[in-house]
Amino acid sequence: MRVTLLLISVAILGSVYFFITDEKIMSSAKPEKTISQLSKNAEATGQPTITSNQTNPQVDINQEFPKQKNLLADGQGQKIMTALTTFWQQCRRYDNCEQLLIQQQLLLNQERYLLLLNFPDNQQEQQRLMGELLISKDTSLADKIANVQAIRTQVWGKDAKLFFELEDAYYDYRLSLTEPDNRFNQTHNADDFIEQYNQLLQEHSADLDSFSLNTDIAKYEAALQLIPENMTEEQSANIKAQLASKYLTANEQQSITSRGEQVNQQTQEITNYQQGLSQLETTLTHERATSKKMMNEQDWQVYKTERFYQFRLKFFNS
Structure with missing residues (x-):
């Protein structure tokens, strides 16, 4: 049991x-x-598998660069150029360009997405064509600008306007000032010139930043370059004085005056030196033909070198 x-x-x-x-x-x-x-x-x-040992961080550009996201969709000029460059720099850094391109394809319209997608290749092509462009020093400004714009249009197509509209406006502005019959060459006195310059600034008031004319000193220096060559010395001085009074502080005016006096003094010294040297050469030529006619060549060279040395010593010590 x-x-x-x-x-x-x-x-x-x-x-x-x-x-x-x-x-x-x-x-x-x-x-x-x-x-x-x-x-x-x-x-x-088709969703990614999440594993505990994943090492490649997936960066969401819309969270890390929210301002850049808006620029990719709405930016123009240098802003869109910077946004596109930054996008590709960052995604290559994190090795996630394909993922971010998929994100941007959902956020951007077709034109902007293609612009983003093709940006590296197009940028490289533009750099290559610009590097191959041979421009002679004798080429006119208009031809230089036309060559650059032709390359931009070839590479970017209609998107060239998106990138370079402000630059093209500046080119047009500069070209208008180089024409022989431009508004400043038609002026006859300081008052006419100042009036035309004020009108020019008013016409381009919205573009002064992009034209680098957003400070008084910049406006002053730009105006100096526009003074016609056919102006008399007195009229030119009058224009400069009015421009300085309008755009420069008292200290800036004094600095420019002092610099101008220094330049004038140096110019006069150069003129005096060249004139004195020319006179000495004429004197030596006469001596060689008369009083120093019998001197052998070696002694003559020693004598001439000594005269030049004494001339320079006296001139620079005076």
């Missing part, structure tokens, strides 16, 4: 042990099945 009860107890304990062991095995197998199923679902839906 006792033997029978012992055998029954052993059987029951064995059943419990195998039940518990089987449950542990089943429990340990469940996560593997779940992860495997997630991977299959990710592949089926």
Whole structure:
């Protein structure tokens, strides 16, 4: 009887042990099945699989560069150029250009997206063509500008206006000032010149920043370059005085006056030196033909060198 009860107890304990062991095995197998199923679902839906040992950070450009996102969609001129350059620099840094391009394709219109997509190749092509452009020093400003604009149009097409509209406006402004019959060459006195210059600034008031004419000193220096060559010295001086009074502070005017006096003094010294040297050469030529006619060549060269030395010594020590 006792033997029978012992055998029954052993059987029951064995059943419990195998039940518990089987449950542990089943429990340990469940996560593997779940992860495997997630991977299959990710592949089926096209979504990326997230793993714990992922090392390549995926940067969302819309979170990290919110201002750049707006510029890619709405920017113009230098701003859009900077935004496009920054986009490609950053995505190459993080090695996630493909992901960010997919994001931008959903955010940008077709034209802006293609501009972004093709930007590196187009920029490289423009640099190549500009590097191959040979411009003679005798080429006119108008031809130089036309050559540059032709390359931009060839590379960027209608997007050239998006990038370079402000620059083209500046080119037009500069060209208008180089024409022989420009408004300043038609002026006859200081008052006419100042009036025309004020009118020019008013016409381009919205572009003064891009034209680098947003400070008084810049306006002063730009005006000096526009004074016609056919102006008399007195009229030119009058124009400069009126410009200085309008655009320069008292200290700036004094500095320019002092610098002008220094330049005039140096110019006069150069003139005096050249005149004195010319007179000495004439005197030596006469001496060689008369009083120094019998002097041998070696002694003559020594004598002439000494005269030049004494002339320079006296001139620079006076």
